[in-house]
Amino acid sequence: MTPKQPLGLVEVFAGLGCVSQGFAATGWFEPALLIDIDPDAREAYIRNHPNAGEYRLADVGRVQERDVRAVIDGRPIGGLLGCPPCQSLSSAGRRDPNDERTKLLDPYFRLVSEVRPPFFVMENVPNVLREPRFEANIARAARSYVIWTGVVNAAYFGLPQTRQRAIAIGYRLDLDVEPTSPIPTHFGVRQVFDYHAKKMRAPALENAAALLGSYPELRRLSLSSAPAPPNPRRLPPLVVVEEAIGDLPAPDCRSWTPSPPSSYARALGVGETEVRNHEPWRHRESTLERLRAIPEGHGLLERDGSGRATRYYSQAYSKLHRRGLSRTVTTNFHNPGSGRFLHYGQVRTITVREAARLQGIPDQFTFTGHRSVQERLVGNAFPPPLARALAEHVVREIGDSLLHA
Numbered sequence: 109m110t111p112k113q114p115l116g117l118v119e120v121f122a123g124l125g126c127v128s129q130g131f132a133a134t135g136w137f138e139p140a141l142l143i144d145i146d147p148d149a150r151e152a153y154i155r156n157h158p159n160a161g162e163y164r165l166a167d168v169g170r171v172q173e174r175d176v177r178a179v180i181d182g183r184p185i186g187g188l189l190g191c192p193p194c195q196s197l198s199s200a201g202r203r204d205p206n207d208e209r210t211k212l213l214d215p216y217f218r219l220v221s222e223v224r225p226p227f228f229v230m231e232n233v234p235n236v237l238r239e240p241r242f243e244a245n246i247a248r249a250a251r252s253y254v255i256w257t258g259v260v261n262a263a264y265f266g267l268p269q270t271r272q273r274a275i276a277i278g279y280r281l282d283l284d285v286e287p288t289s290p291i292p293t294h295f296g297v298r299q300v301f302d303y304h305a306k307k308m309r310a311p312a313l314e315n316a317a318a319l320l321g322s323y324p325e326l327r328r329l330s331l332s333s334a335p336a337p338p339n340p341r342r343l344p345p346l347v348v349v350e351e352a353i354g355d356l357p358a359p360d361c362r363s364w365t366p367s368p369p370s371s372y373a374r375a376l377g378v379g380e381t382e383v384r385n386h387e388p389w390r391h392r393e394s395t396l397e398r399l400r401a402i403p404e405g406h407g408l409l410e411r412d413g414s415g416r417a418t419r420y421y422s423q424a425y426s427k428l429h430r431r432g433l434s435r436t437v438t439t440n441f442h443n444p445g446s447g448r449f450l451h452y453g454q455v456r457t458i459t460v461r462e463a464a465r466l467q468g469i470p471d472q473f474t475f476t477g478h479r480s481v482q483e484r485l486v487g488n489a490f491p492p493p494l495a496r497a498l499a500e501h502v503v504r505e506i507g508d509s510l511l512h513a
Contacts, residue, residue, distance in 0.1 A: 111511055115186025116140030117161075118176055118223070120168045120216060123488050125153045125160070126469065127189045127231070130495020132160070136503050136510070137186055141179045143168055148481050149488075156473050169215040173222035186510060187502070188228040190216045191490055217245040224252065226283060226513040227502055230276040231490055234259045237274050246276065253278035256287035263320055264292035265497040266344070268352040268372065269434045269466045270320045273490075275498065283509040290501040296345030301405050301432030303448070308431065311346060320433065347372050349452060350430035353462045358454060359388040375493075377471040384474045385460040385482060389442040396455050398425075399444060404452045405429030423448040428458075434466045439487030442479070460486060468493040 115137050119128040122142035131137040139161030144150060150163050162179055164171075168190075176185075192212040213236075220228050228249075236242045237257060246255060255278040262271040277287040299308040304318050311319055351370035355378060358364030369378045391399075402408050407426030423435055426448040440446040441463050449457045458466070460475060460482045468491040475482035503510075 109507075109511070110135045114138035115510060116180060116183050117187050117189060118180075118185055118219075118225070119143070119189040120171070120219065121191050121193065121212070122153070122163070122189075123149045123191065123490070124469070124473075124485055125157065125163070126467075126490045126492045127191065127229070127495045128161070129157070130490075130492040130497075131187070131189070131499040133492070133496045134499045134503060136507070137499065140183065140185070141176060143171055148477065149485055151477075152473075152475060152485055155476070168212065168219075171215070171219065173219070176219070176223055184513070185223060185225045186227075186513075188220055188223055188225045189230075190228075191231045192216050211241070213239075213241050213245055217249055220249055220278070221252065224280065226280050226510055227506060228253070228276075228278045229498060229502070232274050234272055234274045249278060253280055254286045256289065258289055260290055260494070261320055262491050262494045263346055263433050264294055265290075265494045266294045266347055266372070267466070267468055267491050267493055268347040268349050269437060269491070271436045271491065271494075273494075277498075277502065279506055280513075283506055283513070285506050285509060287502075287505060290498055292340070293343060293497060294346050295340035295343040297341050298345035299431070300346055300348055301429035303405060303426075303429070303432060306405065311340070313340060346433060348431050349428050349434055349466070352434075352465045353451075353458070354430065356383060356386060356462060356465070359386045359456075359459055360454075364454065373465070376465060376468065381472050381474075383461060383471070385464065386462070387479070388456050388459060389479075391444070391456065395444065399450060400455050402427050402450065405432060407448070426450060428452045437463050437466050437487055439484045441487060442483055463487070467491050 117128045117131055117137050117139050118141045119125060119139060120143045122144045125139060125142050128139040128142065132139060142161060142163040143166050145167050147165055150165050153163055216230060249255060255276060257276045259272055259274050262269050279285050279287050295311055297310055299310045302309045302319050309315060309319060350367060351372045354367035355369040355373050357366055398408060404427050409424055424445045427450040428434055428448060430452045435448045438447060441449040442457050444450055444457050451458055460479060463486045467486060467489050469489060475485065
């Protein structure tokens with residue numbers, strides 16, 4: 109049963125609006141108000157979703173409850189979504205405790221307390237779970253909400269990417285429902301390429317950390333509620349890189365035989381539009397010469413004996429494996445030295461469209477402007493299929509309550 113009218117959502121730090129779009133895909137929700145300070149993100153959203161809610165260009169820290177209510181115009185708010193900028197807490201960043209972006213957690217939780225939606229969902233990097241500012245905000249929110257926090261891996265929810273994110277789900281106390289861990293939808297028994305062991309391995313709970321590239325920091329976090337798939341062998345198999353991008357033509361029109369579209373690619377609308385945002389990045393010939401010798405699934409630094417293959421450099425100048433999963437897509441995937449972003453069968457880094465595929469962004473979503481802007485928007489996006497999985501989880505738990513909230 110779905111509501112007669114979809115429930116309105118407010119998404120702050122909205123970016124491309126991928127979270128609210130993932131929630132809307134369930135039929136239960138629709139974006140009512142999106143807010144972000146990034147004009148490029150707003151322009152991209154409006155161009156691709158011209159009739160999907162209002163998108164305000166504003167500093168979330170200055171947004172007040174009355175501003176939200178004025179746009180909603182008396183309509184009940186179903187939920188509040190948000191992905192506060194997380195670069196200051198990222199494992200790849202400097203982790204500066206004085207970084208102003210850490211303070212952006214405050215306006216999100218302030219709006220939660222002022223607007224008091226039936227539920228809220230917040231996403232960030234795993235390190236946020238040990239951030240004192242996050243803990244303080246969660247403690248204040250717990251006066252009005254029952255809250256679950258934990259880390260989910262996008263690969264467990266049908267993404268060909270081992271993107272790991274901390275999630276906070278809160279249900280208002282009057283709903284009388286305690287949130288639980290989202291239930292994974294993918295694992296299976298099919299072998300995937302292990303970048304550490306350099307061989308194909310069947311996934312198992314005991315090797316998932318190595319196979320899926322879990323952050324070392326997770327071992328130091330108290331995550332008793334972190335999701336582990338029940339009956340994992342009965343779930344559909346993990347989606348691999350080739351299933352996400354193997355059907356795309358070679359961007360430079362050289363010899364390349366695409367694979368037939370997978371069910372994953374078809375779900376993203378393959379064939380419904382021309383392939384856009386699929387231009388190759390320009391690399392120096394000297395760089396290409398070094399990259400040609402790298403075997404599929406391997407990396408340059410592990411071959412040259414330089415001793416630089418530390419945790420920071422372990423994925424630099426590394427090729428994806430067609431039967432493996434991608435690592436986290438960042439905002440710098442054009443740079444072969446910034447991570448495992450080399451195409452498994454062509455001597456180049458992945459294109460904007462290929463990165464979008466790995467993020468689960470539909471092919472119909474097109475990007476304009478400078479490619480560095482496109483790259484940033486894709487890398488900062490939240491995977492829509494993971495957002496939909498979270499939405500379906502919320503509906504299973506409080507759907508009946510939402511109909512009467």
